[in-house]
Amino acid sequence: xxxxxxxxxxxxxxxxxxxxxxxxxxxxxxxxxxxxxxxxxxxxxxxxxxxxxxxxxxxxxxxxxxxxxxxxxxxxxxxxxxxxxxxxxxxxxxxxxxxxxxxxxxxxxxxxxxxxxxxxxxxxxxxxxxxxxxxxxxxxxxxxxxxxx
Numbered sequence: 001x002x003x004x005x006x007x008x009x010x011x012x013x014x015x016x017x018x019x020x021x022x023x024x025x026x027x028x029x030x031x032x033x034x035x036x037x038x039x040x041x042x043x044x045x046x047x048x049x050x051x052x053x054x055x056x057x058x059x060x061x062x063x064x065x066x067x068x069x070x071x072x073x074x075x076x077x078x079x080x081x082x083x084x085x086x087x088x089x090x091x092x093x094x095x096x097x098x099x100x101x102x103x104x105x106x107x108x109x110x111x112x113x114x115x116x117x118x119x120x121x122x123x124x125x126x127x128x129x130x131x132x133x134x135x136x137x138x139x140x141x142x143x144x145x146x147x148x149x
Contacts, residue, residue: 047114
């Protein structure tokens with residue numbers, strides 16, 4: 001048998017809708033990153049962007065386990081003197097929950113041109129509304145519901 005390498009013309013992209021209400025951030029992020037890479041398809045090829053589009057709604061309803069709300073720090077530097085900035089996951093969840101989910105998923109993708117192409121297929125919205133009705137989204141149920149609710 002020969003190993004078949006997928007080409008762009010060999011696959012089609014599907015649009016999935018994921019509801020993040022009540023989901024745990026890391027579990028949701030790992031599943032969505034797998035869909036964006038295309039690992040759920042039998043024609044997965046590591047060096048080709050063969051993943052699907054994902055729309056995540058209700059990002060404000062995501063849960064963080066343990067004490068990550070206060071202990072997890074997101075930091076960056078502007079490359080200017082004194083340009084170090086940081087924020088906690090809890091503050092980010094209150095102010096920009098879509099950015100929190102996007103950063104969690106982006107951290108699980110390759111740090112190459114291929115990974116940057118994959119993250120462009122992700123759309124995250126804090127509330128239940130989204131402008132992608134024309135794409136005929138398929139609802140995808142992911143594991144990772146919070147147990148103690």
